[in-house]
């Protein structure tokens with residue numbers, strides 16, 4: 001493991017830092033730490049930040065310059081992400097599109113489609129969403145029931161997706177549908193890109209406990225897409241989805257919300273019994289646990305960075321990062337809100353300590369433990385692919401999809 005930047009990496013970091021110092025100040029306050037109020041003002045600010053990054057070669061750093069990217073390496077992307085995080089700019093609207101959907105379009109679409117869509121997405125002019133999960137298929141993405149039937153040069157889509165982040169403001173999406181129910185579940189799927197304003201697409205925001213509506217139900221009623229919108233061959237949708245999901249593991253790897261240093265600050269300020277929470281013995285015990293976890297995570301991330309720095313691809317072991325950080329965020333936020341006593345129930349940033357950062361993260365952390373693979377699914381991945389334990393029993397692997405029991 002290598003803890004230090006190479007000379008080239010240090011030079012890149014210095015250059016990124018200088019650029020952020022010159023450009024990020026006005027955006028640090030406006031970006032609201034990754035929370036997405038979905039107001040027109042906030043969206044406009046997010047789009048202008050993305051355009052500014054694209055112009056300077058800091059948007060999609062690993063993508064070829066010909067496609068509007070920075071022509072750089074994965075380690076440069078990690079370095080820029082770290083520095084952008086330190087500069088306090090985090091809008092969050094483009095993560096799914098640029099992290100998962102557009103890479104899938106780049107891998108499977110024809111040149112004309114790529115020319116049309118990649119540049120506007122990199123510059124933040126158009127936003128994409130990922131339409132995979134359904135009421136009966138979340139962890140088991142291959143259980144998708146939304147149906148597409150061929151009709152001449154078109155396909156006609158009917159069904160429902162759920163938990164679609166950002167569907168309400170997205171221009172385009174990638175949608176996984178069942179085109180052949182006579183084959184086993186992984187074989188009868190097909191992927192399309194879709195215009196979210198197409199007739200028959202209805203987006204219904206889901207109201208969350210945080211008061212926000214970040215994700216949605218999306219209904220499809222006789223929605224027509226052209227065969228030229230197909231990504232990959234008919235029946236090969238699972239292979240296309242795997243490309244999206246591999247990108248998702250990398251895009252969702254980090255965690256949003258307060259970190260160990262911030263809870264130390266809170267612990268110094270908040271009263272608990274006869275002194276600040278920092279002098280409370282049971283609280284100190286918790287702090288020690290989080291410190292050990294945070295150090296372990298830091299070292300695991302160094303391992304990932306070392307792999308990237310050497311031109312290797314991080315393996316399934318990076319799944320552990322999300323399990324630990326999401327659980328730690330939930331645990332840490334829970335205790336912080338308890339420590340805030342009667343202020344803990346106030347979710348108004350103008351009134352609650354630290355602009356209600358812990359109240360927000362308490363409500364966001366359960367979602368983080370589910371999005372991009374639940375704790376249990378990630379543990380299965382670690383068990384099977386890292387530790388080499390026997391695989392899960394998969395009884396429906398060879399059964400035609402139409403013969404699978406549905407409970408109805």
Ligand SMILES: Cc1cc2nc3c(=O)[nH]c(=O)nc-3n(C[C@H](O)[C@H](O)[C@H](O)COP(=O)(O)OP(=O)(O)OC[C@H]3O[C@@H](n4cnc5c(N)ncnc54)[C@H](O)[C@@H]3O)c2cc1C
Pocket residue numbers: 096129130131132133134135136137138139140162163164165166215366367368370371372373374375376377380392
């Ligand atoms: C914040 C957030 C954003 C999201 N954004 C999107 C998006 O933009 N697009 C999209 O398509 N989806 C999105 N999702 C959906 C997400 O991918 C699914 O919620 C997730 O895959 C889990 O699926 P599920 O909710 O159907 O739960 P289920 O798969 O029904 O799981 C229910 C429980 O069973 C457990 N479980 C399931 N299978 C196994 C197994 N094999 N072994 C052990 N335990 C198991 C799970 O861990 C979980 O505890 C988002 C979710 C969240 C929380």
